[in-house]
Every structure is written in C-alpha cells, then in structure tokens.
Amino acid sequence: MSRILVIDDDQNIRQLISEYLKKDGHEVQELGNGDGLVERIRRDPPDCLILDIVMPGVNGLQLLTSIRSFSELPIIMVSARGEQLDRIMGLELGCNDFLGKPFHPRELVGRVRSMMRLVEYYQNPRAEATVPNIKAGNLLISEQYRKVQVEDGPELALTFREFELLLHFAKNPNRPYSREQVIQQVWDYDFLGDTRVVDELVKRLRKKILNSAAGFSIETVWGYGYKATVNLS
Template sequence: MSHIFVVDDDPNILQLISEYLRKDGFQVTSFPDGHELVDRIRSEAPDCLILDIMMPGVNGLSLLTTIRTFTEMPIIMISARGEEEDRIIGLELGCNDFLRKPFHPRELVGRVKGMLRLVQMHKSVDASTSEHGTYLTVGNMKVSEELRRVEVEGMEISFTSREYDLLVFLATHMERPFSREQLIQQVWKYDFLGEVRVVDDLVKRLRKKLGDAGAIFHIDTLWGFGYKATVKS
C-alpha cells in the first residue's frame, strides 16, 4: 500500500483529499501545516507528497526546497492562487506536477497514480557494468557513458556531441523538470553565446532519432518552462 503525505492548512480540503485517496486504497497521513513535515518525511519515507503552497509559517515552496535536498520522491504542489509564476517556481525548485484549486479530487488521485506508475517504471533505470564499462538502462534504451554509445533494443543510434550530452543529462535526472537556461548551463556550459531556444531545436532532433528507433524514453515539454525526461510504454 502506497503511503501519501498531504499538507494543506484548509481542513475541509485536507479532509476531502485524504478521503478520496483512502477510498482508492492509499495510506494517508495529513498535516495542517509544514512544521513536522521534513522530519516525518525523513523518518517515514512516504511514496508521494501533496503540498499546498500558501500556508501560515513555512510556505510550500520553502518546504519543497528543503525536501529536495535529500529525496527525489514525487511531489505534487497545489495552490489557490492562479499565478503562473507559482507553477514555474515550483517546477524550478523540483516539484513534479502542479494543480490549481479548485480541482476535482479524482483528478488529483489520478495524478498521484500516474506519478507512482512512473516511479515503478523508473525502477528499471539502473547502472550496470559489463566488459565495456558502466552503462545505464532506461526503458529499452542502453547508454554506455565510457563509449558515448546509445542503443535501443540492440540498435545503435548516432548522436552529435550536444545531443548525446543532453540525452545523458536528462536520462540521469528522470522526471526532474529543467528550464532551458538550466539545460544550457549543464550541456553548453560556458561555450554558449546564442538564444535559449536552441534547446528546442536540440530536443526536436533528439525526439526524432529516439522515435525512429522506437525508444520508450521520452522528453516531455513543460509549456512556458522547459523539459523533463520520462519513460512511456
């Protein structure tokens, strides 16, 4: 049974979310604020966190920043504010999904289930060692970092240096959202002098090559922000 933590200072919303999750078979622990949250996450390691942004005392974004220093657990942020900036900041700080209030509890439950399915799928992402050195397996894609070689079901795919570097960075940070600026810092580093939209062109080329090869590794667009890597069967 998956264990879900829910944090919201509105008791009605907290109760409603908790009831819907329990009806679907989840174990739920609810919190009216974030005062005990970090310590409880460290001690109990829940499977997913639903975190409100606007709360008295420590707000959700501050808590998110702290939580991301020690765990990659799925985090869904919720907010009564319709500010696009909240969503962008939340994604930058490491939340996996964002839902604006009011929302139907069934939609939230569906998103939780989707997150947990991805976690199970990503358990197939592992580092192994062979005579050719260490390689990563992501879905049906295998990456040899020593050889800078990528195979999908045994078929090698040819990438440019930039394409390969972006692919490996995203593949080793599954489900983590990154802005275009962050990807430029990781892939181009100090050699970049152009526009950030160059990332879009690079992603487009990667998607075509991966799609042609039948890879189930995908690069998802986060509109108005950037990209993240997922595995889709």
C-alpha cells in the same frame, strides 16, 4: 499500497483529498502545516507528497526547497492563488506536478496514480517494459506513461479526461455506451452535473483524433450514446 502525505491548512480540503485517495487504495496521512515536515520526511518518507503552497508559517515553496536538498520524493504542489509564477517557481524548485485550486479530487487521484506508475517503472523497468501498448487503429496508447502517439507520427496532446475517454473506448471497440455509462466508466465517481459534458469531451477528442489522421473514431449512436470504431484499411 502507496503511502501519501497530504499537507494543507484547509481541513475540508485535506479530508476530501484523503477520502478520494483512500478510495483509490492508498494509505493517507494528513498535516495542517509544515512544522516538522522536513525532519519527518528524513525519518520516514512517504511514497508521494501533496503540498499546498500557501500555509501559515513555512510555506510550501520553502518546504519544497528544503526537501529537494536531500530527497527526490515525488511531490505534487497545489495552490489556491492560481498564479503562473507559483507554477513556474514550483516546477523550477523541483516539484513533479502542479494543480491550481479549485480542482476535482479525481484529477489529483489520477495524477498520483500516474506518478506511482512512473516510480514503479524506474524501480523495476524490465517488468514494466513487458507491458504492451494498446493499439487503436494507428494510435499507440501507453497507459503507463499516459501517452498517445500516431505510428511513425506525432504525439497527441490530450488532457487528463480526454486520455481517460480515449483509453476506455480503445479498450472496448464497437461496444456502444450511453452517456451515463461513459461518466461511470471514465469519471469513476457519482457525477452530479449535466451529462452533456460527455458530448463536449467527445467533440474535443474527435477533433484531435481527426487532425492526427488516426484510423480510429468515436461515432454517435443516435438516441443512445457513443461507440469506437477502428479502420483497419
């Protein structure tokens, strides 16, 4: 279980993030501002810090600068301003990841999960190195590093949700899934939107797979949903 510290002056956002992180198995603590944060981290650092930029008093970038003077603690920054300069400054000052508001909490949970996998690898690289890649046609999928590469070829640039969709179908080739089942498996939460979002996601992923000349495809099962097929030739 990872210990996550969430700092955001918006109580509703803090509670929403905390709910999703707790559901994912993390221990979560919340703070409404950065008062005393640096001393707290010196005394009892969490496994990961989620830090808002815009807060009363000391802002997130100032706190990031102070923390980086003594710690390599994984830090994910969030900002409602959505300015490119915020992202650039955050990354230059040493944050590990950055999300602009609004974002879905599941995306943040996924990024925390990936961050913790990387931390675990660097703490115990030999154990992690024994975990094989998933092979789908001539695609090599690293679940630990969230990377997809064509054998002896380029790496595919996938979004968070495209990777989740590809990973799901790669693990379950030839099995048909309805759109509702895809949402349940890939989104992993009660989705209240239009199931046609699955069609758009599949369309984008298909294009990237086709451009990579991978021996793997996601086919339409008419009147039902989708399934993955692997070309072994």
